[in-house]
Amino acid sequence: MQRNRLSEGGRIDRSRPLKFTFNGRPYEGFAGDTLASALLANDVRVVGRSFKYHRPRGIVAAGVEEPNALVQLGEGGFEEANARATQIELYDGLDADSVNCWPSPDLDFGAIVGRFSRLLPAGFYYKTFMWPPKLWMTYEHFIRRAAGLGKAPKAPDADAYDKRWAHCDVLVAGGGPAGLSAALAAGRAGARVILADEQAELGGALLNGHEEIDDRPGLDWVADTLDELRAMPEVRLLPRGTVASYYDHNFLAVYERLTDHLGPQADAGPGNPRGRLWKVRAKQVVLATGAHERPLVFADNDRPGIMLAGAVCAYLNRYGARPGQAGVVFTNNDSAYRTALDMAAAGIAVPAIVDLRPDPGGDAVQEVRERGIEILANHAVVSVAGAKGLRGIEVAPIDPSGKGLAGDPRRIACDHLAVSGGWNPAVHLFSQSRGKLDFDTDLNCFVPGQSFQAECSAGACNGTFGLAGCLAEGHAAGVSAAEATGLTGKPGKAASAADRPEGSIRHMPTVPGKHPVGRGKAKHFVDVQNDVTAADIALAVREGYRSVEHAKRYTTLGMGPDQGKIGGMTGFAALADSLGATMPEVGTTTFRPPYTPVPFGAIAGRDVGALADPARTTPMHGWHVSAGAVFDSAGQWLLPDHYPREGEDRRVAVRRECLAVRGGVGIRDGSTLGKIDIQGPDAVRMLDWVYTNAWGSLGVGRCRYGVMLGEDGMVMDDGVTARLGEDHYLMHTTTGNAAGAFWWMEEWLQNEWLDYKVWLTSVTEKWAVVNIAGPRARDLLAELTRDIDLSNDAFPHMSVRSGRVAEIPARVFRVSFTGELSYEINVAAGFGLALWNAVMLAGQRFGITPFGTEAVHVLRAEKGYLAAGQEIDGTVTPLDLGLDWAISKKKADFLGKRSLTRSAMVREDRKQLVGLLTKEPGIVLPEGAQIVGELRAAPPIPTIGHVTSSYYSPILGRSIALALVEGGRARIGETVSLPLRDRTVEAELTKPLFYDPEGERLHA
Amino acid sequence: MLLIExxxxxxxxEVEFRCSGEGHIARPETPENxxxxxxxxxxxxxxxxKGLHFERWMHQHGCxxxxxxxxxxVTHKIRAIYKLGEAKPALDEPKTEGEGA
Amino acid sequence: MPERYLRQSALAHLGLESRAVDDPGDAGLVLCERAHLGKVGLRGDAGDKGFLDAVAKELGFALPLRPNTVAAGEDVTAFWLGPNEWLLAVIPYEGTPLAEDLDKALTGLHAGATVLTDSRTVIGVSGPAARDVLAKGCPLDLHPSAFPSGSCAQSLLAKADVLIYLHEDGGRFDLYVPRSYADYLWRWLEDAGAEYGVAVSGD
Amino acid sequence: MPRPRYSIFSLARNALAYHQNWTEAWRSPAPKPHYKVIIVGAGGHGLSTAYYLAKEHGITDVAVLDKGWLGGGNVARNTTIVRSDYLFGESIALYDKSLSMWHDLSRELNFNTMFSPRGIVKLIHNRDGQREAERRFNALRLAGVDSEMLTPLQVKRLAPMVDISPGAAHPVLGATLQRRGGIARHDAVAWGYARAADALGVDMIQHCEVTGFRIEGGRVKGVETVQGFIGADAVALVPAGHVGVLAAKAGFRLPIESVTMQAMVSEPVKPCLDTVVMSPIPFSLSQSDKGEFVFGMSTEPYNSYSQRGTLPHIEEISANAVSVLPGLSRLRMLRKWGGVLDVSRDVSPIMGRTPVEGMYVNCGWGTGGFKSIPGSGWAFSHMIAQDRPHDLMLPFGLDRFAAGALIDEHAASGSFEAFK
Incomplete structure (x- = not known):
């Protein structure tokens, strides 16, 4: 039984009833309803409780500006907090509950807060809860519980969200008469157009009334216009698409809701996304975002049943739902007179129109007079009755000053009150685009001033409220936008509508009443959503919070989920009033994106879960997977950390792998190592700049270790570079720095060394690298190649040879990161797996053992080799690392050289790389452990360094560590302490080299 | 998001590019001195x-x-784009407009 | 020479051949791996006539000099990558002879050719939803008026660098993607295409 | 200029009078011709410096000038996280002094800053993060500053929204926890300092942009402003997000670049995240007392004096946060904004003398500005009063760049990118 449903009219489909539940009670609405219109049709008056005082609240608006009807919607993976009933399209089975009240909005225990509201003026929390200090967290617990509105969903999101880029000549924001006119004109001119409108149905305000265009029903014009637009291949219509944000260079984000109106989807997921975020680059933008009606500020203006007049029209005309049986209109302008006419036409008793103006004029006023509705000019609503639903109002005449009353109140019975305080253009997007606002004193609102980007505002958002003007401006905007993009098609003529003169508006920041604002029991709300009253604004001013930003922040004006769409301007007007200033002097706070809230899931899109980050894999990845490798990530690369055998944990597996390399031969996937091909006659000149050592003497076929510094003298990367030919080098970088080192050199070449003849090519992915290491590596390689002389003389350490390995063309580097005889066999990536398999097969008789990155770390630490991100952390110089030998004394300059002689660089107490051997050999220090010279009983204990690498060395049968220690080299031999969480460990400082100090194994 | 020519x-x-910071910074000829x-x-x-800034960008995901x-x-308006090695164009200092704080 | 079958494409592990269909039906997105293209990176100064002539002589056609354009001969397609950089796609996929020939032809010039066959693979993207799917991850305007058939451009697709090429017939986009990103990009494409239906075709 | 004390009693008393008798929190005086000290920038640091100059050093002939409304810079637009879990001893000492002061700040200022030590949980996602966390945890512990290591299960108990499953896109291997850290009400800090400084006689002069400096013989004599010349014995520059402009007017350059950092909040929901969660991937997240989730980010990639920001960054941070806390997916972004950060080349602050005699600078706090407000003002006021840097700020002088004695928290904290 939809008590307040009109028997006919509106855009709803009465043949399609939909069942839904609100606060546990079943109701019925129709297809085409919003939850709000269905609730209204069912005469549900209290839909929620207010944020701070828990006052009962009803539906106020019909659109995005609704401050009260926020609901908890759906359940499980489809649950949503703070959904706005005016934006929820009704679907069968919809289940919603009011937020911020318990147990129900009709009986809410939180309302007790309202009883103490006198103690809770704006900013009360700044003045109290300070004593006793310990109790703040308790106070805060209750403050937090009281705050917030809906509940965050607990279940994982069942939906997926899509994002995409889009490009167009003209983006039109808003599908009302102005927006449609603009899109039509631009589309006819041949423009690529995107028209986005937040509503399910295009037409804007035309849907809420019955105005005529081109001498026929306005909605017929809408239908024809949409038909024409849909027939244009380059026009894209995005209903349910809210233009959320306007960024620099005409870049805008549009959030399109795809399935919300259908309810939970059985096949929710990437194949049926819930919403789509459009990232639009538009050559021109037409803003046709309409206007929001202002409320009037009077005593208890928040009672359920008090609604915006335009919203009343929307509910009557678009949804066939009436707010009640008897309604009064309260206005300061002409527009609400149309509401009165619509109300009367819908069979609502309209006992009076209360008008703040002494002498209302204009067409609509005349019509109302003719209709016989009483007009109470120069009157104000001074009190309202009915906390949980309006029962009546008192009205009184206003005195000539406009500040007080001139007669006794008179009571009028009614169950709703349609209020209009004029209209605010929706300048949100314009303001986001950095456009400057002007204040229009006639309309008493801010309107777009100078545009900053390629943008044009048209229609109500431009302060043009009449239909004729909207159509004309929209058309003109579409024409000029198309022209600006160089299009020459014929845009056609603008549609026309009757121009209906309107009377002026009477601006009253607060309506005079029985008591001054803040004195009586009544509250005068400027921001219903955040429970901010005119008295709060006055208090802020009294306390010196006079700037608009101070007042906003002190009172929380406009900071609720509606972001002040209703309350903002109303509050600024109250502020101007309190300050005795003009609106332009007060100004506005900044309009921040988004226009309406957008799910984080939609902003994240598909870059979550398995697609969060690209997992880069090597050509041998599949082999590692089937071998049961445990993976670790290095940047985006996935690499085997170790290959556990049956029953092995990481520790055991890594020890086995290490010993296999030291005792026989191991095999490792080295493909991720950065590889940069360097060609050209000036290659050496470049290498001499980017590395600390000299490169002129390197022979073809030989390799050299290099250290790369930033201009600040800090080590950025190290690696081995080989000379492949006369003017041809191959640089190896660490895995993580492959791209960085490439760009570093390119930057210098392109910016500074313009005359250098050098080409760089990243060849990291071209080559698969199979590294075999261990005393049997040569024997193994000998099984696989016939055309490379592997003898130590012919192919010494730090050299490179070409040939075939397992019949595959290969480049073999004899280089080592393990301290063992080691070959890195490079083949075209496509042959990587084949090579790996061939080496594994041939290696069987040598007991070949795959080893992962953890074993590599153990082995390199035994040799004191450096790891990026551990020893090399951006704060160490080559001298700190003991790399003096790699710094050329002969070169006049290299990148970073000058920095090395600065005073702080040559201090003897800089942290230097040392080795660390625990007194108890079984203790493996945690990496990151801090080192203490002089132990104290309790903190603070000064530290002298920290552990950068720490492992158990199976070959040495004890733990080893590398560390950076202040003045460390001079302290070698000293004992230091490492106070760990559970005990303090003593260790001796040593040289950072634990195994094969003479390097015999390398050169074996 | 900027549109960069x-x-x-x-x-x-903009997402295709990387900003390399201030441009026209000359490396000292003889650092040791x-x-x-x-x-x-x-x-x-x-x-x-605050205002006109001469900087270097790199088309990282393009050329x-x-x-x-x-x-x-302040405004993020691009006043000029030119190739490396070309001289700084003569441009007026902008008025600080369009900062919608 | 090692056996050809030993050479694995970047997406070999996905077993795409077994999924390939001749008729994609109503799938909006059709994907394939074009595993058998050779690739050669070519560097040289576009302002150097000697370089251009030498390359043109070797290739049998002139290198494309306008941004985002392509020139093609019978077996070689040349993509403009930058003012001194081109990528040559070669049929068959052994790019080595071409690189060697070019290197020889360019002797004495500041120019160089590098075989990059294995550095990248190529994913073919076609079907009525191809543009919609690419728009999900690529900031380029791929509208025919902005990206006509026969165009190429380097950009981003999701989080991978790609060279995008729209074939002359407008029927298929080729995505040249770094080998190690191929698995990610393929998964991304299947995910992005889910709402339109995805089919796999042969090369 | 006695101010009535704020308390529950004064609140009740005023309620009886319909709150008509509250007095202004600070005066709006016209500038005097000369002050002993002029502080440029009425943000958190400027106001706290003024307060401590008056309170600790008895210097009350002080003006704080601002080009806009007081407390309108970064103190009004940050994500309010307060912590001292830094890596290097110099940083720990400075930030922990500040953190200690936060705990008593409301009572010190008689203004509830709503500082809420609900703990800072810094997630560890990989091996590098583990190493960094261990190093930082130990550095803090040995410095006597609270820090704990958490297991994934302990993380889950503190922050149930965090996905600790091993298969997560960014698996959680553990976290560090600093219990004394937390969040505060940002505006209240500025207002509290302003009110307290005003009560001690400091002049807060809003809408008084400094257009130049009068410098004679290398020594500063005063400032030119839109309200005319104001003389001063000492001038302190504390204009976060703007220091480069002022330095240029005074004739020197700084190793600082100004960049935008964005932040965003969700719609308010009932409490479900009781600690601050930070992740190096990156993002930071807390739930304010109003119920909004407050997201912090890293800086935008190019110089900017615009308090706006770009979409790509918002996309990245949303994806990061949703990956780690999947429950955020259906919550909605309510509002986003930007602030201008002055970031020094080693992302540590610059405090101390400038090339101009009598002119001091306190800048370059980057993302560390809000948390350091009490300690920074306290130490900096010492410098101005005694013309000698306080020990806490000694390592942070401008001269460290020529010497190469950088305090590179960023590089050493695991977010080291060699080639930026």
Whole structure:
């Protein structure tokens, strides 16, 4: 039984009833309803409780500006907090509950807060809860519980969200008469157009009334216009698409809701996304975002049943739902007179129109007079009755000053009150685009001033409220936008509508009443959503919070989920009033994106879960997977950390792998190592700049270790570079720095060394690298190649040879990161797996053992080799690392050289790389452990360094560590302490080299 | 998000680029002959203007070329784009407009 | 020479051949791996006539000099990558002879050719939803008026660098993607295409 | 200028009078011709410096000038996280002094800053993060500053929204916890300092942009402003997000670049995240007392004096946060904004003398500005009063760049990118 449903009219489909539940009670609405219109049709008056005082609240608006009807919607993976009933399209089975009240909005225990509201003026929390200090967290617990509105969903999101880029000549924001006119004109001119409108149905305000265009029903014009637009291949219509944000260079984000109106989807997921975020680059933008009606500020203006007049029209005309049986209109302008006419036409008793103006004029006023509705000019609503639903109002005449009353109140019975305080253009997007606002004193609102980007505002958002003007401006905007993009098609003529003169508006920041604002029991709300009253604004001013930003922040004006769409301007007007200033002097706070809230899931899109980050894999990845490798990530690369055998944990597996390399031969996937091909006659000149050592003497076929510094003298990367030919080098970088080192050199070449003849090519992915290491590596390689002389003389350490390995063309580097005889066999990536398999097969008789990155770390630490991100952390110089030998004394300059002689660089107490051997050999220090010279009983204990690498060395049968220690080299031999969480460990400082100090194994 | 006219590839979205910071910073010719302060000026000090800024960008996900951009650090309007090695264009200092704080 | 079958494409592990269909039905997105293209990176100064002539002589056609354009001969397609950089796609996929020939032809010039066959693979993207799917991850305007058939451009697709090429017939986009990103990009494409239906075709 | 004390009693008393008798929190005086000290920038640091100059050093002939409304810079637009879990001893000492002061700040200022030590949980996602966390945890512990290591299960108990499953896109291997850290009400800090400084006689002069400096013989004599010349014995520059402009007017350059950092909040929901969660991937997240989730981010990639920001960054941070806390997916972004950060080349602050005699600078706090407000003002006021840097700020002088004695928290904290 939809008590307040009109028997006919509106855009709803009465043949399609939909069942839904609100606060546990079943109701019925129709297809085409919003939850709000269905609730209204069912005469549900209290839909929620207010944020701070828990006052009962009803539906106020019909659109995005609704401050009260926020609901908890759906359940499980489809649950949503703070959904706005005016934006929820009704679907069968919809289940919603009011937020911020318990147990129900009709009986809410939180309302007790309202009883103490006198103690809770704006900013009360700044003045109290300070004593006793310990109790703040308790106070805060209750403050937090009281705050917030809906509940965050607990279940994982069942939906997926899509994002995409889009490009167009003209983006039109808003599908009302102005927006449609603009899109039509631009589309006819041949423009690529995107028209986005937040509503399910295009037409804007035309849907809420019955105005005529081109001498026929306005909605017929809408239908024809949409038909024409849909027939244009380059026009894209995005209903349910809210233009959320306007960024620099005409870049805008549009959030399109795809399935919300259908309810939970059985096949929710990437194949049926819930919403789509459009990232639009538009050559021109037409803003046709309409206007929001202002409320009037009077005593208890928040009672359920008090609604915006335009919203009343929307509910009557678009949804066939009436707010009640008897309604009064309260206005300061002409527009609400149309509401009165619509109300009367819908069979609502309209006992009076209360008008703040002494002498209302204009067409609509005349019509109302003719209709016989009483007009109470120069009157104000001074009190309202009915906390949980309006029962009546008192009205009184206003005195000539406009500040007080001139007669006794008179009571009028009614169950709703349609209020209009004029209209605010929706300048949100314009303001986001950095456009400057002007204040229009006639309309008493801010309107777009100078545009900053390629943008044009048209229609109500431009302060043009009449239909004729909207159509004309929209058309003109579409024409000029198309022209600006160089299009020459014929845009056609603008549609026309009757121009209906309107009377002026009477601006009253607060309506005079029985008591001054803040004195009586009544509250005068400027921001219903955040429970901010005119008295709060006055208090802020009294306390010196006079700037608009101070007042906003002190009172929380406009900071609720509606972001002040209703309350903002109303509050600024109250502020101007309190300050005795003009609106332009007060100004506005900044309009921040988004226009309406957008799910984080939609902003994240598909870059979550398995697609969060690209997992880069090597050509041998599949082999590692089937071998049961445990993976670790290095940047985006996935690499085997170790290959556990049956029953092995990481520790055991890594020890086995290490010993296999030291005792026989191991095999490792080295493909991720950065590889940069360097060609050209000036290659050496470049290498001499980017590395600390000299490169002129390197022979073809030989390799050299290099250290790369930033201009600040800090080590950025190290690696081995080989000379492949006369003017041809191959640089190896660490895995993580492959791209960085490439760009570093390119930057210098392109910016500074313009005359250098050098080409760089990243060849990291071209080559698969199979590294075999261990005393049997040569024997193994000998099984696989016939055309490379592997003898130590012919192919010494730090050299490179070409040939075939397992019949595959290969480049073999004899280089080592393990301290063992080691070959890195490079083949075209496509042959990587084949090579790996061939080496594994041939290696069987040598007991070949795959080893992962953890074993590599153990082995390199035994040799004191450096790891990026551990020893090399951006704060160490080559001298700190003991790399003096790699710094050329002969070169006049290299990148970073000058920095090395600065005073702080040559201090003897800089942290230097040392080795660390625990007194108890079984203790493996945690990496990151801090080192203490002089132990104290309790903190603070000064530290002298920290552990950068720490492992158990199976070959040495004890733990080893590398560390950076202040003045460390001079302290070698000293004992230091490492106070760990559970005990303090003593260790001796040593040289950072634990195994094969003479390097015999390398050169074996 | 900026739309940047790569001098080689044409207008592209900001996400394809990387900003390399202030441009026209000359590396000292003979670093060994200058003071620590002068060297620090080159390495660390920056003009950091509010308004017109001459900087270098690189089309990282496109042609991988560096080029010069004169950009307003308040409005983000791009005033000029030119190739490396070309002289700074003569541009008026902007009025600080369009900062919608 | 090692056996050809030993050479694995970047997406070999996905077993795409077994999924390939001749008729994609109503799938909006059709994907394939074009595993058998050779690739050669070519560097040289576009302002150097000697370089251009030498290359043109070797290739049998002139290198494309306008941004985002392509030139093609019978077996070689040349993509403009930058003012001194081109990528040559070669049929068959052994790019080595071409690189060697070019290197020889360019002797004495500041120019160089590098075989990059294995550095990248190529994913073919076609079907009525191809543009919609690419728009999900690529900031380029791929509208025919902005990216006509026969165009190429380097950009981003999701989080991978790609060279995008729209074939002359407008029927298929080729995505040249770094080998190690191929698995990610393929998964991304299947995910992005889910709402339109995805089919796999042969090369 | 006695101010009535704020308390529950004064609140009740005023309620009886319909709150008509509250007095202004601070005066709006016209500038005097000369002050002993002029502080440029009425943000958190400027106001706290003024307060401690008056309170600790008895210097009350002080003006704080601002080009806009007081407390309108970064103190009004940050994500309010307060912590001292830094890596290097110099940083720990400075930030922990500040953190200690936060705990008593409301009572010190008689203004509830709503500082809420609900703990800072810094997630560890990989091996590098583990190493960094261990190093930082130990550095803090040995410095006597609270820090704990958490297991994934302990993380889950503190922050149930965090996905600790091993298969997560960014698996959680553990976290560090600093219990004394937390969040505060940002505006209240500025207002509290302003009110307290005003009560001690400091002049807060809003809408008084400094257009130049009068410098004679290398020594500063005063400032030119839109309200005319104001003389001063000492001038302190504390204009976060703007220091480069002022330095240029005074004739020197700084190793600082100004960049935008964005932040965003969700719609308010009932409490479900009781600690601050930070992740190096990156993002930071807390739930304010109003119920909004407050997201912090890293800086935008180019110089900017615009308090706006770009979409790509918002996309990245949303994806990061949703990956780690999947429950955020259906919550909605309510509002986003930007602030201008002055970031020094080693991302540590610069405090101390300038090349101009009598002119001091306190800047370059980057993302560390809000948390350091009490300690920074306290130490900096010492410098101005005694013309000698306080020990806490000694390592942070401008001269460290020429010497190469950088305090590179960023590089050493695991977010080291060699080639930026």
């Amino acid at each position: 790569c001098p080689f590839c044409g207008p592209r979205a 200058i003071s620590d302060e002068a060297w620090a000026d080159y390495v660390y000090m920056r003009t950091n203007p 991988r070329r560096w080029f010069c951009v004169a950009r307003d650090t």
